Amino acid sequence: MDKCKHCGKELTHVEGRKKKAFCDVNCRNKFFYAKNKKLVQDAKKTLSNPAAAVIVEPNSTTGDEFMGVRVPEGLAGIQLAVWKNNIKLGKKKK
Numbered sequence: 001m002d003k004c005k006h007c008g009k010e011l012t013h014v015e016g017r018k019k020k021a022f023c024d025v026n027c028r029n030k031f032f033y034a035k036n037k038k039l040v041q042d043a044k045k046t047l048s049n050p051a052a053a054v055i056v057e058p059n060s061t062t063g064d065e066f067m068g069v070r071v072p073e074g075l076a077g078i079q080l081a082v083w084k085n086n087i088k089l090g091k092k093k094k
């Protein structure tokens with residue numbers, strides 16, 4: 001007999017219907033919440049590691065413009081993202 005993936009309770013399947021993997025909707029929610037929580041934590045770890053973040057955007061923006069403003073040389077990764085955000089905020093005020 002199949003068991004609930006979350007709590008391990010034995011499952012009763014309804015004849016002619018799709019087999020269940022969880023005993024009820026609460027167990028299903030908890031299972032997927034726990035799974036999502038891990039993904040979110042992994043993403044946060046990557047973001048809090050500056051070395052990993054810089055790799056995402058190599059220094060290829062020299063000479064580029066963002067919203068009509070020249071991007072300062074040497075800006076990359078998080079610094080560039082912060083700079084762009086400041087430009088956006090500055091443009092909104094006007």
Ligand SMILES: [Zn+2]
Pocket residue numbers: 004005006007008009022023024027
């Ligand atoms: Zn369960």
